Structures are given as C-alpha cells and as structure tokens.
Amino acid sequence: MWRRRPTATSFSSLKSSLFFTRLHFQQASQHSAISRLPSVPPLQQKDGRCPFITFVLGGPGSGKGTQCTKIVETFGFKHLSAGDLLRREMVSNSAYGSMILNTIKEGRIVPSEVTVKLILREMESSDNHKFLIDGFPRCEENRIAFEKVAGAEPDIVLFFDCPEDEMVKRVLSRNQGRIDDNIDTIKKRLKVFEALNLPVIDYYEKKGKVHRIKAVGTVDEIFEQVRPVFKACEKTLNRS
Ligand SMILES: Nc1ncnc2c1ncn2[C@@H]1O[C@H](COP(=O)(O)OP(=O)(O)OP(=O)(O)O)[C@@H](O)[C@H]1O
Numbered sequence: 014m015w016r017r018r019p020t021a022t023s024f025s026s027l028k029s030s031l032f033f034t035r036l037h038f039q040q041a042s043q044h045s046a047i048s049r050l051p052s053v054p055p056l057q058q059k060d061g062r063c064p065f066i067t068f069v070l071g072g073p074g075s076g077k078g079t080q081c082t083k084i085v086e087t088f089g090f091k092h093l094s095a096g097d098l099l100r101r102e103m104v105s106n107s108a109y110g111s112m113i114l115n116t117i118k119e120g121r122i123v124p125s126e127v128t129v130k131l132i133l134r135e136m137e138s139s140d141n142h143k144f145l146i147d148g149f150p151r152c153e154e155n156r157i158a159f160e161k162v163a164g165a166e167p168d169i170v171l172f173f174d175c176p177e178d179e180m181v182k183r184v185l186s187r188n189q190g191r192i193d194d195n196i197d198t199i200k201k202r203l204k205v206f207e208a209l210n211l212p213v214i215d216y217y218e219k220k221g222k223v224h225r226i227k228a229v230g231t232v233d234e235i236f237e238q239v240r241p242v243f244k245a246c247e248k249t250l251n252r253s
C-alpha cells in the first residue's frame with residue numbers, strides 16, 4: 014500500500030477543486046491554472062520505497078498493450094492502461110460515464126481530473142512499486158497534472174514508434190469490440206496523437222528519458238528491443 018505524509022495535501026482533497034474544470038475549458042490559461050495546484054510530496058511505500066514509473070506511449074495500435082503484457086511477465090510490473098481504466102469507469106455507473114463514452118467515440122482526450130484520479134487510485138492501492146502507465150500522458154495537460162498531483166516524474170518513457178499505415182491495419186483487425194476501432198475515429202485519434210502526444214514525447218526526449226522502440230516486426234522481435242531497456246535499469250528497479 015502507498016501513503017503520503019499526513020501533512021501533505023492529498024489528491025482526494027483536490028477532487029472538488031475547480032482546477033481541472035478550468036483546465037478543460039480554458040486551454041489557453043492552463044499553465045497558470047496548473048501553477049496554482051498545491052504540490053504534494055511523492056508517493057512512498059510504508060518502507061519508504063518510491064515507485065518506479067514507466068510511461069508507455071505510442072500511437073493507436075502501435076502495440077503498447079501487447080508489449081506491456083510481456084513486460085509484466087518478464088519484469089513483474091503492475092500494468093495500468095489509462096484507456097482500460099476509463100472504459101471500466103464508463104461502464105461502472107459513474108457520473109462520468111457518458112462524458113467518457115462521447116470523448117472516446119470522438120477520439121478526443123478525457124479531462125485529466127478523471128484520468129489522473131483513476132491512475133492514482135490504482136497506484137495507491139497496489140503493493141507493487143513498479144508501474145507501467147500505458148497511454149498516459151496523452152497531452153501536456155495530462156503530463157503536468159500527473160506530475161503535480163502525484164509529486165512524481167516518470168523514471169523512463171517507452172515510445173513505440175510505428176508507421177501510420179501499420180497502426181491503422183492493426184486497429185482495424187483488433188476485433189475486441191472497442192467503440193473507437195473504426196476508420197473515422199482512428200483518423201481523429203491519429204491527428205490527436207500527432208498534435209498533442211508528440212509534444213509530450215519531445216518534452217521527455219529533451220530530459221533524456223525516452224527509449225524509442227521501432228514498433229515493426231513480430232511481437233517478440235519488438236520485445237527484444239524493450240528487454241535491454243529494463244535490464245539496464247534493474248538496479249534502480251529494485252531500489253529501496
Ligand atoms: N508486432 C505486432 N505485429 C502485428 N500485430 C500486432 C503487433 N503488436 C500488437 N499487434 C496487434 O495489434 C493490435 C493493437 O495492439 P495493442 O492493442 O497492443 O495496441 P495499443 O498501442 O495498446 O493500441 P491502443 O492505443 O489503441 O490501445 C492488437 O490486435 C494486437 O494483437
């Protein structure tokens with residue numbers, strides 16, 4: 014289980030804040046709004062251990078979820094897919110249900126208030142300290158909100174770099190009944206990826222955190238590029 018020091022302003026105390034609503038509707042003023050968010054101390058386990066956070070990014074159908082399954086099997090991470098958490102929230106009678114449904118159908122991005130809350134809830138209730146956060150952050154708003162509210166940055170960022178035609182082909186043959194696996198929504202998601210997610214990747218690239226994986230070839234071939242990334246940080250992974 015994860016905790017924060019008791020003196021800290023916890024994420025739950027921010028839930029009723031107008032902050033995220035402002036963020037969503039006033040994109041232009043997002044940075045000044047974020048700067049007003051109280052900083053919190055980092056998540057820690059009872060034994061004082063800090064989480065090892067990997068953000069897993071890439072376009073729709075680039076293979077993030079598939080590779081996360083292999084990373085979990087090999088390196089024992091807890092996999093948190095932002096899209097899966099949102100889909101679960103959508104069907105759980107949540108007040109956000111119809112908003113999430115419409116946003117996903119349109120290939121747009123759900124406000125950070127909702128997504129960050131779902132991710133942190135999972136992190137805080139996990140005994141694991143190694144997290145794969147898949148499909149997040151999707152935009153600068155996501156990134157800034159997470160870093161501020163979690164009090165943590167990712168240790169590393171995996172970027173699955175895949176050509177558009179391959180991503181479209183994979184999504185159209187995925188066959189999992191997802192409402193966004195159709196050509197109209199895919200086109201929108203690709204535009205959103207380019208406009209909003211690539212800047213996040215650039216941001217972490219400048220910080221030296223990005224591991225670019227050429228996401229073509231078989232699942233196993235791609236994993237052979239992923240494996241050394243985690244092998245190289247095995248000491249940090251098991252840090253206390
Ligand atoms: N290397 C690969 N070669 C061929 N098909 C693949 C490969 N990797 C994954 N797939 C298949 O492509 C589809 C998309 O993969 P996956 O769901 O892992 O992508 P994703 O990046 O998580 O997509 P999204 O962002 O839409 O959730 C799945 O049907 C998966 O089985």
Ligand SMILES: Nc1ccn([C@H]2C[C@H](O)[C@@H](COP(=O)(O)O)O2)c(=O)n1
Pocket residue numbers: 073094095096097099116117120121122123124128147148149150151155193202
């Ligand atoms: N940070 C996120 C992650 C996902 N979503 C929404 C919008 C996506 O198109 C959809 C599916 O995500 P995926 O399973 O492809 O990772 O979920 C979001 O709004 N914000």
Ligand SMILES: [Mg+2]
Pocket residue numbers: 077078094096148
């Ligand atoms: Mg996925």
